[in-house]
Amino acid sequence: MPSPLRYDTITQTHPEYDGARFEQIEDLYEGGWRIMRKAEKYLPKLALEHKEHYETRCKTAAYMPYFGQIVDQFGADLFAQPLSIQPASDADNPNTPGDVPDKEFYPELATNIDNTGTTLEEMAGTLLTCALKHRRAYLMIDSPDVSAVEPPANLAEEDEVGARRCYAYEVEGNQVIDWKWDSKAKRFEWVIIATKEQERLTPEGKRDTIRETYTIWKMDLGVAIWTRYAISYDPDKPPKAETLVQVEAEGSTSFDRIPLLRFELPKGLWVGNKIGPQALEHWRRRSSLVGAEGRSCVAVPVISLGPELPAKGRATSEVAENPNRGRDPVGQFEKQGFVVLGHEDKAEFIEPLGHAYEIIDKQIEGVRESMFSVNHQMAASIRPSATALGRSGLSKQKDEDKTTKVLSALGRFVREFWRSVYDVIANVRKEAVVWVPHGLDGYETDDREQVLEEAISLQAVAVPSQTFRKEHAKRMVKKLLPGLPPETVATISDEIDKGIEGEQEIRELTQDVQKDMLENPPEPGTPGAPGAPPMPKAPTVKSPTTKGPKVKSPKPKAA
Numbered sequence: 001m002p003s004p005l006r007y008d009t010i011t012q013t014h015p016e017y018d019g020a021r022f023e024q025i026e027d028l029y030e031g032g033w034r035i036m037r038k039a040e041k042y043l044p045k046l047a048l049e050h051k052e053h054y055e056t057r058c059k060t061a062a063y064m065p066y067f068g069q070i071v072d073q074f075g076a077d078l079f080a081q082p083l084s085i086q087p088a089s090d091a092d093n094p095n096t097p098g099d100v101p102d103k104e105f106y107p108e109l110a111t112n113i114d115n116t117g118t119t120l121e122e123m124a125g126t127l128l129t130c131a132l133k134h135r136r137a138y139l140m141i142d143s144p145d146v147s148a149v150e151p152p153a154n155l156a157e158e159d160e161v162g163a164r165r166c167y168a169y170e171v172e173g174n175q176v177i178d179w180k181w182d183s184k185a186k187r188f189e190w191v192i193i194a195t196k197e198q199e200r201l202t203p204e205g206k207r208d209t210i211r212e213t214y215t216i217w218k219m220d221l222g223v224a225i226w227t228r229y230a231i232s233y234d235p236d237k238p239p240k241a242e243t244l245v246q247v248e249a250e251g252s253t254s255f256d257r258i259p260l261l262r263f264e265l266p267k268g269l270w271v272g273n274k275i276g277p278q279a280l281e282h283w284r285r286r287s288s289l290v291g292a293e294g295r296s297c298v299a300v301p302v303i304s305l306g307p308e309l310p311a312k313g314r315a316t317s318e319v320a321e322n323p324n325r326g327r328d329p330v331g332q333f334e335k336q337g338f339v340v341l342g343h344e345d346k347a348e349f350i351e352p353l354g355h356a357y358e359i360i361d362k363q364i365e366g367v368r369e370s371m372f373s374v375n376h377q378m379a380a381s382i383r384p385s386a387t388a389l390g391r392s393g394l395s396k397q398k399d400e401d402k403t404t405k406v407l408s409a410l411g412r413f414v415r416e417f418w419r420s421v422y423d424v425i426a427n428v429r430k431e432a433v434v435w436v437p438h439g440l441d442g443y444e445t446d447d448r449e450q451v452l453e454e455a456i457s458l459q460a461v462a463v464p465s466q467t468f469r470k471e472h473a474k475r476m477v478k479k480l481l482p483g484l485p486p487e488t489v490a491t492i493s494d495e496i497d498k499g500i501e502g503e504q505e506i507r508e509l510t511q512d513v514q515k516d517m518l519e520n521p522p523e524p525g526t527p528g529a530p531g532a533p534p535m536p537k538a539p540t541v542k543s544p545t546t547k548g549p550k551v552k553s554p555k556p557k558a559a
Helices: 019-030 032-036 051-060 066-078 105-111 120-134 155-161 271-297 329-336 355-372 374-380 386-390 393-400 402-428 448-459 466-480 486-519
Strands: 083-087 136-142 167-171 176-182 187-197 210-220 223-233 244-252 260-264 300-304 346-350 435-439
Touching (some): 019 120, 066 402, 120 136, 120 260, 120 402, 136 402, 187 260, 271 355
Antiparallel strands (some): 083 435, 136 260, 223 244
């Protein structure tokens, strides 16, 4: 049994961990009532701003959820195409899907990956959304606890008790508080996952207890092991640094690595880092504008008092001689509806001219446009892929479509991550499988007319390469029929290979005949030789539709 740990030891966080930023990004993403409740946290009080004006501004400044719209749009566009993970059947062509080793488990895994009905694509979309917001997302792979039954003796018994029925679920990024990452192997050497709850156990009870758990994962003798520490306390009496956190449970697994996988995007594709500050700036500027406009909608009454002593040669009124007449003009407006003015007193309403509002409005619009141009910023950080070199000049013009570049890059990261997920699952199930991800790879915006024009123009170019013709035909199919299942794509690919190979055989036979005619011309007088009479034509046979004498058919006799 591991020893207890001090509270200040187990609660240490990684230098890259930022729980406050995680919460802020979630607020900006969700928006709505969630962020409105925290308006005073995000909208600072302006210089010389009256307290009542500030409170009114916080209540009336609605947040525009552009952040969430942009993130969700990337996810929707990316998963407009299906994602599937299939085993490779041909070592020479790994893109050809093969048969899964377990025809019951893997199809069910794709439709119910977390044992709660979540599909593979739904889970992939959830992780992508989290990574777009926070750059990283985490997936835990687990299997049912069968410690209460007798240990299985073989794979068949493991399947019978469900020990090999792996599943996966998301771990929130703010729960992974500290870790050591092996950048070469792309896995954790150790990691700490923390949770904090303040539940109400019964309707008669109160939320008067906070419970914290800290699960430490590490490797021991080639397998992943875990230890869970837990502590409960009164919210008014938090633990001290030297308080010992006791061990609650521990266990060992059959995984040869810590089964927490990290899906990480490069900084160039981290949407939250690019537009999060802009979304906050947009809200602050807009709240200032709306607050100022709200105050100017009610014009402020102002009274300019004339002199209390009359000028030389002028008399003064009884009202003007009253030195207290200007102390409470607002009260007089409210009580009587009018004000009695002196001889040179003047009453008017003042309001801003609006020049500052125009400037702020233009700045707000500029911030909004900058947020929606994030795909251009992200595309600039993507290095050209090797596949772009094989495109035609017409297709390369489409590289100017920044969204296409970004979606293609995101698709590569998603496919690679889920290939590694299936590798871990197959490994713990003791299955040797080469997994190949399919989908999320065709986002070019070429229209059908351009694709067909490109195909026709290339036919006029005599490229003496069978491989070129095959690859070009396959890419044309993907452009014309995007989103096909991998099995259908593999069938079409085989048919293209066989068809082009057959055409090549006919072409080679024709070339051999022509070459033989040149090298061994026929003797003079032989049909087909130069100067020889032409070969006799075959007799023409009239088709049944040829017109001939009309023959009247006999009319049937009446019965």
